[in-house]
Amino acid sequence: MSKERVILGIDPGTTVMGYGVILVNGNNAKMVTMGVLELHKYSDHYLKLKKIFERTIQLIDTYNPDELAIEAPFYGKNVQSMLKLGRAQGVAMSAALSRSIPIFEYAPLRIKQAITGRGNASKEQVALLLKHLLNIDELPKYLDATDGLAAAYCHFLQNRRITSKSGVKSWKEFISKNPGRVKK
Secondary structure (H helix, E strand, O other): OOOOEEEEEEEOOOOEEEEEEEEEEOOEEEEEEEEEEEOOOOOOHHHHHHHHHHHHHHHHHHHOOOEEEEEOOOOOOOHHHHHHHHHHHHHHHHHHHHOOOOEEEEOHHHHHHHHHOOOOOOHHHHHHHHHHHOOOOOOOOOOHHHHHHHHHHHHHHHHHHHHHHHOOOOHHHHHHHOHHHOOO
């Protein structure tokens, strides 16, 4: 019998940070909560980072996640935007590390592909599929919330594939149980 686990997903941002929490039981996942932290009302970038840290800690202390799945910054044209996004991601990761929570990072294209089967899917397509997959009644105003949820669900799918196909929970365990199938 598999143990229940909680995954916190975060879509980092310095204007809006999205988050989602799912409860996993075996091969089933259900949404616990999703939402956003609105940061556009703060003009000081460092205050925004403090708010991201505090909200992430609050989410961790409230939902006690076993793992954090976070969207990696994508390489855009604006270097300053990317630096700010990287800082936001780093602050959320620091919050998880301060509570000894393992972190798993996924590229935006990987998350979209895991949910929709297409790496170039729109935010709306991801949100609509999550609405169907997780029986969400109503989509939120900011789709950053479903982006955070998508990071958590992507992590769930990634782990489900590893355990369901091989009966093992990690590559290390797979290699130790299948020495003849892996070339060194």
